[in-house]
Amino acid sequence: MLELTSHADSIVEIxxxxxxxxxxxxxxWPRLVKDLERAQVPLKEIxxxxxxxxxxxxxxxxxxxxxxxxxxxxxxxxxxEGLPEGARGLLALSxxxxxxxxxxxxxxxxxxxxxxxEWTLKKYQGGLLFTRFVGEWLIAFxxxxxxxxxxxxxxxxxxxxxxxxxxxxxVSLISILVGSVLAxxxxxxxxxxxxxxxxxxxxxxxxxREMGAMMTAIVMAGRTGSAYAAxxxxxxxxxxxxALKTLGISPMEFLVLPRSLALILMLPLLCLWADxxxxxxxxxxxxxxxxxxxxxxxxxxxxxxxxxxxSIGIVKSFIFAGVISLAGCLRGLQSGRNSAAVGQATxxxxxxxxxxxxxxxxxxxxIFNRLGx
Amino acid sequence: MAFGDxxxxxxxxxxxxxxDVFIIxxxxxxxxxxxxxxxxxxxxxxxxxxxxxxxxxxxxxxxERKELMSRIGVLYQxxxxxxxxxxxxxxxxxxxxxxxxxxxxxxxxxxxxxxLVGLRGFEHYYPSEISGGxxxxxxxxxxxxxxxxxxxxxxxxAGLDPVSARLLDDLILQLSESLGATLVVVTHELASxxxxxxxxxxxxxxxxxxxxxGDPKVLLKYSEDPRVRRFLTRGEEQ
Numbered sequence: 001m002l003e004l005t006s007h008a009d010s011i012v013e014i015x016x017x018x019x020x021x022x023x024x025x026x027x028x029w030p031r032l033v034k035d036l037e038r039a040q041v042p043l044k045e046i047x048x049x050x051x052x053x054x055x056x057x058x059x060x061x062x063x064x065x066x067x068x069x070x071x072x073x074x075x076x077x078x079x080x081e082g083l084p085e086g087a088r089g090l091l092a093l094s095x096x097x098x099x100x101x102x103x104x105x106x107x108x109x110x111x112x113x114x115x116x117x118e119w120t121l122k123k124y125q126g127g128l129l130f131t132r133f134v135g136e137w138l139i140a141f142x143x144x145x146x147x148x149x150x151x152x153x154x155x156x157x158x159x160x161x162x163x164x165x166x167x168x169x170x171v172s173l174i175s176i177l178v179g180s181v182l183a184x185x186x187x188x189x190x191x192x193x194x195x196x197x198x199x200x201x202x203x204x205x206x207x208x209r210e211m212g213a214m215m216t217a218i219v220m221a222g223r224t225g226s227a228y229a230a231x232x233x234x235x236x237x238x239x240x241x242x243a244l245k246t247l248g249i250s251p252m253e254f255l256v257l258p259r260s261l262a263l264i265l266m267l268p269l270l271c272l273w274a275d276x277x278x279x280x281x282x283x284x285x286x287x288x289x290x291x292x293x294x295x296x297x298x299x300x301x302x303x304x305x306x307x308x309x310x311s312i313g314i315v316k317s318f319i320f321a322g323v324i325s326l327a328g329c330l331r332g333l334q335s336g337r338n339s340a341a342v343g344q345a346t347x348x349x350x351x352x353x354x355x356x357x358x359x360x361x362x363x364x365x366x367i368f369n370r371l372g373x
Numbered sequence: 374m375a376f377g378d379x380x381x382x383x384x385x386x387x388x389x390x391x392x393d394v395f396i397i398x399x400x401x402x403x404x405x406x407x408x409x410x411x412x413x414x415x416x417x418x419x420x421x422x423x424x425x426x427x428x429x430x431x432x433x434x435x436x437e438r439k440e441l442m443s444r445i446g447v448l449y450q451x452x453x454x455x456x457x458x459x460x461x462x463x464x465x466x467x468x469x470x471x472x473x474x475x476x477x478x479x480x481x482x483x484x485x486x487x488x489l490v491g492l493r494g495f496e497h498y499y500p501s502e503i504s505g506g507x508x509x510x511x512x513x514x515x516x517x518x519x520x521x522x523x524x525x526x527x528x529x530x531a532g533l534d535p536v537s538a539r540l541l542d543d544l545i546l547q548l549s550e551s552l553g554a555t556l557v558v559v560t561h562e563l564a565s566x567x568x569x570x571x572x573x574x575x576x577x578x579x580x581x582x583x584x585x586x587g588d589p590k591v592l593l594k595y596s597e598d599p600r601v602r603r604f605l606t607r608g609e610e611q
Contacts, residue, residue: 058485062485065485090489090552093544093551094485094488097493099493337501
């Protein structure tokens with residue numbers, strides 16, 4: 001593989017033989033340095049003899065580069081004439097541009113304190129940005145009400161369909177299951193007191209006031225909110241949003257408004273649908289597993305709920321729709337210009353939406369409770 | 374080559390010799406990139422075969438196909454670097470997949486490959502942090518990671534300024550001479566075609582087949598087909 005021959009005048013000739021390919025074993029570098037130091041003192045020049053070299057690839061070049069750096073460091077002249085012509089060309093090419101010493105923008109290892117400070121600032125700025133975004137959305141909505149917005153009606157219809165009719169199957173399935181689970185859990189407890197009939201109250205109130213709106217919102221955050229973030233994020237990557245801006249079209253009006261209006265319109269309707277199917281799920285469990293007649297269950301349901309209960313769920317779902325669509329669109333518009341950033345935007349949209357949904361739900365429940373509604 | 378019933382190109386019959394700088398040329402929409410996809414095994418031909426030293430991509434088993442793929446390097450039109458990875462990780466991935474080298478050896482190789490394209494010291498940069506021309510060069514470093522015998526380029530100078538395009542052409546030539554690799558270049562840039570090509574095929578969108586084959590410089594001098602002449606003289610000879 002490698003042999004050193006000392007010559008007079010402080011010259012060492014390195015004879016390379018055999019295969020110098022990635023598949024072959026590398027020459028141990030520390031041993032070679034030791035041999036070099038031992039071979040000639042003082043060492044002034046390194047030459048090569050490659051007559052016995054059968055095959056070579058990048059393995060030879062990485063070796064030569066290391067040797068070249070060593071020679072430069074120790075003021076030894078590196079004479080590459082004996083090397084194969086191709087290797088000489090590649091070596092020259094790789095030495096043409098000197099190494100850049102600056103580190104990359106993302107390569108600065110920050111201290112813990114700095115990280116904490118940056119995190120706080122980021123969250124603060126995130127909050128400001130969301131507030132500003134909501135403000136801009138309200139202005140755009142105002143322009144829409146005045147008939148001055150510029151989005152395409154066909155886009156709006158498409159989003160209405162995708163956030164409405166297309167979401168029906170999954171919302172239906174989840175609602176029936178949630179209604180059944182509520183009935184199951186309640187049945188075990190209520191049977192102990194002989195009060196099975198109150199399953200109807202539990203299911204209908206639970207669905208109308210809480211679960212209908214919340215479960216629909218969570219499903220839509222995963223299904224539609226993240227889709228909005230991904231759509232706008234990839235538009236950001238392809239510079240489509242810049243193209244809109246340079247045409248004087250506001251992305252807020254053209255992209256965000258139709259999406260959010262579609263969801264704000266559809267989520268309450270889906271919530272109503274989910275309420276009904278949740279009650280149906282409870283009905284199946286109550287009638288199928290317990291000795292409650294269908295009529296009894298329906299009468300008990302009718303008596304237990306009021307229009308206020310229904311309105312609470314609907315009001316919540318309006319707010320949830322706003323939160324989901326704005327979080328999705330904001331994260332999409334904020335996305336960086338690469339595929340990983342789009343993924344992050346989608347995840348972030350989901351997390352923001354679900355967090356705000358749960359916080360908002362807890363807050364409203366508390367407020368309604370205090371107000372006695 | 375076809376998409377469903379739509380025939381893109383037919384009756385294509387040509388051979389690329391070892392060491393060739395082979396140009397696939399033709400006007401926009403003639404199917405150059407589609408032909409490249411067929412050569413790379415990304416799309417199977419509707420009829421006919423693509424043979425590498427007598428072996429067809431689609432008749433090899435998985436192991437043989439992987440072995441063949443490891444001998445091919447591709448520079449995609451936009452560089453196609455994986456944006457979530459640094460330049461070093463981009464170049465290292467093929468080495469990690471196909472070789473059993475130690476991490477230290479891979480680092481050395483990555484540094485060497487990046488130095489070949491003038492990007493030494495940019496190891497920890499993400500593709501989004503460097504310019505388009507640098508992304509192309511980094512893509513080239515990745516394409517060469519495994520010392521491939523065949524290098525494919527899809528519009529290498531697209532989106533580059535004339536100086537950067539010329540530098541990239543020079544780099545491609547220098548590399549092909551030093552590596553002794555076979556190069557297949559899809560392009561419609563006349564400057565590149567004459568600067569680097571020594572063999573070519575000309576695809577015509579109307580007749581949907583190849584209408585010329587050979588060294589582009591020879592074609593410019595001797596081809597009598599008006600479509601080829603019009604293309605090679607930038608429409609100056611009608």
